[in-house]
Amino acid sequence: MSHVVSVSGPHDPNSVPVPEGDVIPPELLGQSLLDQSGLDQASRNAALSHSYRERPTEHGLNGSLPSIDFQPLSMSALSDLHPSVEVFPYDRDLVEVDTVVFGFGRLSKGLVVAGHDLAMRENFDQARASGVAVVTFMHPCEDLVAQDCLYSHHTLNGRGMKTRVVGAIKEAYFAPEQESQVLEALSRESTRFLKIVVSLPGYHLNERRELDLKNPEIQNDILTLRARRLIENRPEAANELHPESEDLSVSVLGFSPTKCTNRSLAERPLRTPTAFIVEGLGRRRDTHTEPLTVLSFENARHNGGMVRRSVLGFAQMVDGSLYNWIKDKNDYFPDTVIDRIVPGMGPAEMERAWRSLGARDQHAIFSEKFGIQFIQDRDHLERAFFPRGTPGWASIDGVILTPHTSPAVDTKIRLVNGLHVALGWLGSRTGCHYSYEVLHLPGMSSLLRDMLHEEIAPHVDPFPSREIGNTIESILTDRFNNPELPDPVTRLNNDAVRKFRERVIPSINDCIAQGRAFPGLSLAVASWLVTHCSREWIPVKRESGEGAQLQYFDEDHSPIPTPVENSEAAYFPSLERLSDPYEMLRCRDLFGDFLPVNEQFIGSVERAIDFLLEHKLKEPGVTKYLEMCRNGLPEDN
Secondary structure, eight states: OOOOOBSOOOTTTTOOOOOOOOOOOGGGSSHHHHOOTTSOHHHHHHHHHHHHHHSOOOSSBOSOOOOOOOOBOSGGGGGGSOTTOEEOOSOGGGOOEEEEEEOOSHHIIIIIHHHHHHHHHHTGGGGGGOEEEEEESSSOOHHHHHTTTOEEEEEEETTEEEEEEEOOEEEEEETTTOHHHHHHHHHSTTOOEEEEOOOGGGGOBOTTSSBOTTOHHHHHHHHHHHHHHHHHHOGGGGGSBOTTGGGSOHHHHSSOGGGOBHHHHHTSOOOOHHHHHHHHHHHHHHTTOOOOEEEEOOSSTTHHHHHHHHHHHHHHHHOHHHHHHHHHHOOOOOOEEEEOBOOOBOHHHHHHHHHHHTSBOTTOEEEESOOEEEEEOBOTTOOBSOTTOOTTGGGSTTEEEESOSHHHHHHHIIIIIHHHHHHHHHHHTTTOSBHHHHHTSTTHHHHHHHIIIIIIGGGSOOOOHHHHHHHHHHIIIIIISOTTSOOBHHHHTSSHHHHIIIIIHHHHHHHHHTTOOOHHHHHHHHHHHHHHHTOEEEEEEETTEEEEEEEEEOTTSOEEOOOSOTTHHHHOTHHHHOOOHHHHTTOHHHHTTTGGGOHHHHHHHHHHHHHHHHSOSTTTHHHHHHHHHHTTTTTOO
């Protein structure tokens, strides 16, 4: 998430913001850092390590830490925490690691590790084999280790803040310095899952979403592992020049090719998550260890297939037999779909977290209560992606195991993002600034709840009714009605044409196909059209001289913040010509070929437009609209 860092938002196709992750920045790995021709390999590795330590430690904190006289969070401090803090019930001394997590940014702390902790709490009598080993790539994790690998997770909703201490992490490693420990964690028998929570550049993919073999870091790691295997098979080759060194540039090797022996390459530290995955799987093969399931939490469609292509592409360049083994024996790369808003932490947020906790926590994190994790549990051939089980996952609210994630993506886009669009444009007619203010208007909560249950949910991939019902209530109460994480209405209204086409129109089409009424979605469309047509170009004074700015007005003709970027006009020139909502309704540029000639669509939205032009969505508008809907008036054909 982004951003969000939200998780809200897939890159692909409609998402919520992209999550922040821990990946090695390319600028730290180029020639300027590693071109140390006069240094031995140990000195070069030390220079690499030092470059990381010079960077400010990033805890998602924007600004300096507050100075509050609390003792640091640790196991010994648990008894002195604020009485309202929920401490884990399981015995950490009995916990074994079964999950390795790559990345410890906001999304990792606020959703992935926090969710793992919840599963351990639900099944704490079986939690001895459910711990986490966290691996960071950008920032050292001594401060996390100093806290006994504990951190606090603070969930925010309309009822305030709930604080708990996450105890799931048993080990924490900094990959550039602790390669052997990371590989040991990946290859041990108890480890069943690898969860990757790094941002998209950390995957080192090209434009086809395949491994970028031209990337210097990928080239480095491929050569490093090749050299290691060569020396393992033929120890006397250690001091020989590596056969590929003459074809490589200094910027790739970091030192002169004439000094590039197999030993010097083999001693170089691994830099990329992909290299660690391949080497870890190689060690599992060599020791005949049980399979490892690899999950990506990148917000992209088919993220499991993306990681699979990356891993197989890397393995093929290093060891053909390992490539075949992964395909035949460890081909477990399920897709995931996630959504949670995990905001950054400023000094004020950090101080609030510490006071709620009663201790200093360098890794405190806020998040909303709402959260979704769709996890693919089998492929199209009904082959399970989790041959060693999913301990307690299905018992956690928001975690849904599903055979296919493409319908899950559509479910999320329609239920969550579709309601984003509707709520934003309904809010534009009320003068409200934030989504939670819109929900507090009389009748609005009922309108949106009916919209989700009757107009959107019936057309999404069927999940158990309990999960859909819980999800809908959580969307309304935990995502939108949350003054702790206020969401500006104007943000929801950006890029309106694309959002309506991808998030709202499919539900309207399905309602028409099934003969269902869609009064709520019609009112959202009408609000967009009426608001768009209330715009005026007003003169403004700019540094470069006179200019113009698009200004919108609410139902009282009071100026409201501009909800959309003017770039939409570049893609839909007809928007600039249209100033009548009834005319816009028949615009094929906006609604395609079918809806502008469909009588049910035209009639339903026109009646909603009529209503908006005659009534206010403030009191008593929504209530009156609902009464008309119940009497059958707005949807009569």
